Amino acid sequence: MSETNEPEIVRDTWLVVPLYNEATVIADVITETLKVFPNIVCIDDGSSDNSAILARDAGAHVAQHPINLGQGAALQTGFSWVLTYTDAKYVVTFDADGQHRTSDALGMVNCAEDNDLSFVLGSRFLSETHQAGWLKKLVLRTAARATKYRTGMVLTDAHNGLRVLRRDALERIHLKQNRMAHASEIINQLADTKLPWTEYSVTIDYTDYSRSKGQSLLNGVNIVTEMLFG
16 A cells, blocks of 8 residues: 555456346446456356447456356456467456455465465455354355365365466366356365465455345355365
8 A cells, every 4th residue: 555545456366257138236336346457358158238338438458258158268268368368477266246355465465475475366265254154154165175085175164266376377277067066166176276275364245236136045055066076
């Protein structure tokens, strides 16, 4: 932070934002995040509303899927776009629904830079002030234990969408799972790299908007389903 209290501007980092029917909030999310991260690409995953137009008008780059493929496919499109069209040192995966904080993303990038880390994974459970309900907490704790069994990585939050990937890690991610299973797949592929990493305490803001969409419970059920049958 400068002496004039101007926000820190991070120019060597691109945010990859999967986008699907978030017209209610996406303009505000982009406008707020651009204050720190001037480079954002949204992957509009076949939205039926005007999410893509609003994101572009707010200042983001937008790539579009003609049909809805799922968040994993959107992330992989974003990763490929960044690797092809930019010289970014870092990528941040950032949700479109307003649950992630720009300050957390900035802290994670600084953590990666200061400690020479290839990836930093957000965790809502490194603090006891998390807002997750008991079912969400149970599901994600179970997923973390399953991840440790599969990969040896000791995580407190295996399915957090806020991640920082340095270019050397990003180049080794090739997601094939289009939908919820991508959250496990990306951890498995990162574990295989043997690159240096850490977790970082973040806050997930479960807003009235996100709760009205039923995301917390639905995502928990999807995670369990993918773990058992995916």
